[in-house]
Amino acid sequence: MAADLHPVRIGSVQIPNNLALAPMAGTTDRVYRALCRRFGAGLTVTELVSARGLIFDRKMNRNWRYLAIDPDYPFESIQLFGSDPVDFTRAIERIAAHPILSSSRLIDLNMGCPVKKVVMTGAGCALMRQPDRAEQIIRAAVEAAHSVGKSVTVKFRSGWDEMSINAPDFARMCEAAGASAITIHARTRNQMYGGRADWSVISDVRRAVKIPVYGNGDVVDQTSALRMLRETGVDGLMIGRAAQGRPWLFSEIIQSLGGVPMMVAPDIDARMQIIKEHWHGLCDLLGEQKAMLEMRRHLSHYFQGASCASRLRQLAVAVQTEQDLLNVLEEWRVCQGKYCGNS
Ligand SMILES: Cc1cc2nc3c(=O)[nH]c(=O)nc-3n(C[C@H](O)[C@H](O)[C@H](O)COP(=O)(O)O)c2cc1C
Structure with a gap:
C-alpha cells in the first residue's frame, strides 16, 4: 500500500485502509455502506441511533433500518447518541446480545450532531459544552464495550461556536477516558454544515493525542483528500456529502493515493x-x-x-x-x- 494509504488500528481491530464513509442519516443505510465498501471505503458507520431508543426497542424493529449491519464485515461501526451514561451501558449490552449487531467490533459515540432536537436533550454537540458529562459517557461505554470485546470511538466537532473551539482538549479527554480513535469534523455546531471546515483544528487535534484521528469536513475529491492527509497529518479521512450518489469516489481517491482502485468513474x-x-x-x-x-x-x-x-x-x-x-x-x-x- 502507498504511504498515504494504509491500514488503521482501532483498539484490537485492523481496518483495511484509512478511508471512511461518514455516517449520514437518510443516506448511509446498510445497502449504501456496502456499495461504498465495494469501491474501497475501509470503515463504515451506521447513522445515529438513540441509545435510549435502542434499549426500549424490544424487538429491535423500530431501529432496524438504521442499525442493520453486514454481519460478515467486522468494520461497520454502530453509532449511538444520548446524554445519559447508563443508556450507553445498556445499549451496548443489548448490541452484544443481538445475533447480528454483536458482530460489530466498534461503537461510535456521536458528540457532534448539531440538530436542535438532539442538542436540546443534552446529546450530540451539546456534550462539547459539558465535557465532564461526555467523559462519564465515554467511560461507561468503554467499560461496557471492552467487556464484550468491542472498542469505542468518538465523533465530535471543532467546538460549539467560534468563541469556544475546544476540540484539542476534548480529544485529550476522549483519549484519557479510553476511546480508541476519534473523528474530528472541523466545523462548529453553529456552522451546522455551512461555511468552510477549518482544517487547522484537525492538525491541532492530531497533535493533541496518540490514538488514531480521522479528519472530516470538505474532502470532496482526490486533491482535497491528499491535501487533508498531508496538511493535517491525520491517520484517516472520513468523507460525507461528496460520497452521496458517488460511491466510486473511494476508488478514485485510492487511485490518487497510489493504491489499486476497484473501478474508477464507472460509465x-x-x-x-x-x-x-x-x-x-x-x-x-x-x-x-x-x-x-x-x-x-x-x-x-x-x-x-x-x-x-x-x-x-x-x-x-x-x-x-x-x-x-x-x-x-x-x-x-x-x-x-x-x-x-x-x-
Ligand atoms: C444529511 C446528513 C446526515 C448526517 N447524519 C449524521 C449522523 O447520523 N451522524 C454523524 O455523526 N454525523 C452525521 N452527519 C455529519 C457527517 O457525518 C459529516 O460529519 C459532515 O457531513 C461533514 O463531512 P463532509 O464535509 O465530508 O460532508 C450528517 C451529515 C449530513 C449532511
Missing part, C-alpha cells in the same frame, strides 16, 4: 447497474414502498452534476414503481448521450 451503464443494485438492496431491507421513498433521495444524489440534472430530479421525486425508476434511468442515459455531459 453510465455501470452506474445504472449500481443504482439498480442499490434499489434491490433497499427493497430487501425495507420493502418496496419504503424503499421507493428512500430511493428518490438517493436518485437526486446520483444525478448531481448530470447535464439534465434538474429535469431528472423532477422525475426522481415522482417515481412510484420500479418501472418509473427504470424509465428515469433510461432518460438519464439518453440525456447523457445527447449532451455528452459529465455525470
Whole structure:
C-alpha cells in the first residue's frame, strides 16, 4: 500500500485502509455502506441511533433500518447518541446480545450532531459544552464495550461556536477516558454544515493525542483528500456529502493515493447497474414502498452534476414503481448521450 494509504488500528481491530464513509442519516443505510465498501471505503458507520431508543426497542424493529449491519464485515461501526451514561451501558449490552449487531467490533459515540432536537436533550454537540458529562459517557461505554470485546470511538466537532473551539482538549479527554480513535469534523455546531471546515483544528487535534484521528469536513475529491492527509497529518479521512450518489469516489481517491482502485468513474451503464443494485438492496431491507421513498433521495444524489440534472430530479421525486425508476434511468442515459455531459 502507498504511504498515504494504509491500514488503521482501532483498539484490537485492523481496518483495511484509512478511508471512511461518514455516517449520514437518510443516506448511509446498510445497502449504501456496502456499495461504498465495494469501491474501497475501509470503515463504515451506521447513522445515529438513540441509545435510549435502542434499549426500549424490544424487538429491535423500530431501529432496524438504521442499525442493520453486514454481519460478515467486522468494520461497520454502530453509532449511538444520548446524554445519559447508563443508556450507553445498556445499549451496548443489548448490541452484544443481538445475533447480528454483536458482530460489530466498534461503537461510535456521536458528540457532534448539531440538530436542535438532539442538542436540546443534552446529546450530540451539546456534550462539547459539558465535557465532564461526555467523559462519564465515554467511560461507561468503554467499560461496557471492552467487556464484550468491542472498542469505542468518538465523533465530535471543532467546538460549539467560534468563541469556544475546544476540540484539542476534548480529544485529550476522549483519549484519557479510553476511546480508541476519534473523528474530528472541523466545523462548529453553529456552522451546522455551512461555511468552510477549518482544517487547522484537525492538525491541532492530531497533535493533541496518540490514538488514531480521522479528519472530516470538505474532502470532496482526490486533491482535497491528499491535501487533508498531508496538511493535517491525520491517520484517516472520513468523507460525507461528496460520497452521496458517488460511491466510486473511494476508488478514485485510492487511485490518487497510489493504491489499486476497484473501478474508477464507472460509465453510465455501470452506474445504472449500481443504482439498480442499490434499489434491490433497499427493497430487501425495507420493502418496496419504503424503499421507493428512500430511493428518490438517493436518485437526486446520483444525478448531481448530470447535464439534465434538474429535469431528472423532477422525475426522481415522482417515481412510484420500479418501472418509473427504470424509465428515469433510461432518460438519464439518453440525456447523457445527447449532451455528452459529465455525470
Ligand atoms: C444529511 C446528513 C446526515 C448526517 N447524519 C449524521 C449522523 O447520523 N451522524 C454523524 O455523526 N454525523 C452525521 N452527519 C455529519 C457527517 O457525518 C459529516 O460529519 C459532515 O457531513 C461533514 O463531512 P463532509 O464535509 O465530508 O460532508 C450528517 C451529515 C449530513 C449532511
